[in-house]
Amino acid sequence: MEIRNVRLDELEKSLELAQYAFQYMLNEEEKKEAQEKYIPERNWGLFEDEQLVAKLVIIPLEVYLHGRVFSMGGIGGVASWPEHRRSGWVSLLLRHALQVMNDSGQMLSFLHPFSVAFYRKFGWEMLSDFKKYIVTTDKFPPKEIVEGKVCRDVVDIATLDRIYQKYAIEYNGTLVRDESWWERSVLDDDGHTAVFYNASGEASGYLLYKIENKELLVDEFVYLTDEARVGLWTFLSNHDSMVTKIVFTNIPANDMLPYTLPDPRIGQEFVPYGMARIVNVKRLLEAFPFKPTEHEGHWKIQIKDRDAPWNEGIWSVNINGEGKSTVGLLNETANDGDEKLSCDISTFSAMLIGYMRPTELHRLGRLTGPVEMANMLDQIIAPQQTLFMDYF
Numbered sequence: 001m002e003i004r005n006v007r008l009d010e011l012e013k014s015l016e017l018a019q020y021a022f023q024y025m026l027n028e029e030e031k032k033e034a035q036e037k038y039i040p041e042r043n044w045g046l047f048e049d050e051q052l053v054a055k056l057v058i059i060p061l062e063v064y065l066h067g068r069v070f071s072m073g074g075i076g077g078v079a080s081w082p083e084h085r086r087s088g089w090v091s092l093l094l095r096h097a098l099q100v101m102n103d104s105g106q107m108l109s110f111l112h113p114f115s116v117a118f119y120r121k122f123g124w125e126m127l128s129d130f131k132k133y134i135v136t137t138d139k140f141p142p143k144e145i146v147e148g149k150v151c152r153d154v155v156d157i158a159t160l161d162r163i164y165q166k167y168a169i170e171y172n173g174t175l176v177r178d179e180s181w182w183e184r185s186v187l188d189d190d191g192h193t194a195v196f197y198n199a200s201g202e203a204s205g206y207l208l209y210k211i212e213n214k215e216l217l218v219d220e221f222v223y224l225t226d227e228a229r230v231g232l233w234t235f236l237s238n239h240d241s242m243v244t245k246i247v248f249t250n251i252p253a254n255d256m257l258p259y260t261l262p263d264p265r266i267g268q269e270f271v272p273y274g275m276a277r278i279v280n281v282k283r284l285l286e287a288f289p290f291k292p293t294e295h296e297g298h299w300k301i302q303i304k305d306r307d308a309p310w311n312e313g314i315w316s317v318n319i320n321g322e323g324k325s326t327v328g329l330l331n332e333t334a335n336d337g338d339e340k341l342s343c344d345i346s347t348f349s350a351m352l353i354g355y356m357r358p359t360e361l362h363r364l365g366r367l368t369g370p371v372e373m374a375n376m377l378d379q380i381i382a383p384q385q386t387l388f389m390d391y392f
Contacts, residue, residue, distance in 0.1 A: 001089075003096045006045040006055060011038055013052045014045065021079035044096065046080075046089045054080035054089040058097055059392055062176040063108065064169050065353065066289045066384055069176055073101035073279065075111035076392045094122050098279060098308045107284045108353075109277045110173075112391060119275050122307050125346035126355055127173050127274035128386040131251040133258075134267030137244060140237045141261055146227050147199040150235040154195040157182045159203050163195075167222045171252065171387035172354040173276065185390060191219070194235055196228040204228040207236070216246045220389060250389040274388040278349045281311040282327050288352060290323040290380045297380055299373050300330070300340035303348055311345055319380060341369035341377075351377070354384045 006014050015034060019025055026034065046054040059074035075097060080090055101109055110127060113119045154160070157179050168174035177186065187193070188210070196205040205228030208220040216239050223229040236246055249271070251257070258264035278284050281303060290297075297319040305311035314330040343351075347366040350356040358377035361367035367374060 001092075002047045003044060003093065004047065005040045006043040006052065007040055008035070008038055010045070010052065011035055014043065014055055017052060017055060017079050017081060018077055020081070043077075044093060044100070046093050048084075053084040054078075054093055056090075056093050056097060058100060060104070060106070061110075061392075063110070064174045064176065065108075065172050066382060067169050068287070068289055070108055070284070070287065071104075071106045072108040072110055073097070073104070073106040074392045075109055078111075078114075091122070095307050098122075101279045102308065102310065105283070106279050107287065109279050110388065111275055112273075113275050116272070116275065120346055122277075123305060123345040123349070124275040124277040125350040126272050127276040127353065128272075128355065128388045129253045129270045130249065130273050130387070130389070131253055131255055131257075132267075132269040132271050133246075133248040133251060135246045135248070135261075136266075137240045139261060139263050139266050140240060140246075141233055143234045143237050144230050146231045146234070148197050148227065148231055150194050150196050150231055152192060152194050152235075154193050154206070155187075157187075159195060160193065160206055163203055163206050163222055163224060166224055168387075170385075172384045173274070173386045173388045175388070175390045177390075181390075185392065194232065196223070196231040196235075198225070198227060205232050207232055209236075211239070211243065214242070214244045216243045218246060218248045220250055221248055250387075252385055252387045254385045276349055276353050276355075278311070278345060278352065279308065281305075281315060281345075281348070282329070284352065285315070285317060285325055285327045288325065289382075290319050290325060291382050292321055292323045293319075293380060294321065296320050297376060299376060300338055301348070301369075302340055302342040303345055304343070305345040308345065314340060323380070339370045339373070341367055341373050343367045352381070354381075354386050357381075357383065 042059060043057050045052045056078040057076050059076060061072045061074045062069050063072045078090060111124060161177060164177060191208060191210045194207040195203050197203050204225050205223030207218055209216060209218045223232060258266060300314055300316050302314045303311055316328045316330050318326045343366060347361055351358055351361055358367060358374045362371060362374035
């Protein structure tokens, strides 16, 4: 058994496995494009007798956390042949991927799970929930005239990205997008864009949407001002003769749309989306922007992480009045009598990324130790809504 990069001359075998596992077919043009864009250093395979039996890809990305940018390794394309499943090969690949990401300096890792329970075993935890709305035409809000205009099918990525980055920085977990990501992973040849410009000509909101089978499908509804929200809603409502409903996805879990509608009794669903994991506890804690306080803070936490042993142990964290931390790994044989918190890496990930609050985790028994310490963490870890709208 050997784990190594999948070479370019082995790409065809990798594509065969991907197409079988994810049940799709590539035509010759798509295979050629995949070959032209292939980066062997990101693709890892487990080989047995020189035969590829399992694979995954690590995509170097960046995400926002409390307004700062953190390095993240996106795990995708995890697959194995059915005759080799439940043999532990994917487990070995995931542990290898954690080592690779740690060696590369990536602090976080995100993925989209085929099974939440499976990836929880390796330390990933839920990243975000988004709201899905179904609004039938009879529930559309009244059309309002606002100063400004909406332009359809705007293809200027720089304009879209300026709006997106101002929006994304207000959430935890949102991806930092570059131009190639917009082209490759966000914009769709079959979809439409619509941008709201205010009276000064400044772009302050956009939509990504499609129209299919008399349904208007909105993948991203992004706005920086209430004026932009109203202007974009009026644009959507003007489709009332063409569609029977609007289906919104990727709406933040704390969104208040129903409150703004004349009749808030619309279809609503919370959809868990994406999983996240801390790759390196020490690096993340040292870079994490804790809330400034009048007094310095000190706490200890014991973290269990079977699959990334460099995170295992009792960590001592000192935070100064500016919210900057000094982090050290204690000798577990030394017992100084200080009380400490304790949890596994998935719980710690959910807490620092913001999917769950420390006191919530303490009440659930996932974070154990003195409740006073959990309360202190509630004070120094700012609440921030998580949101992840991308797929890889």
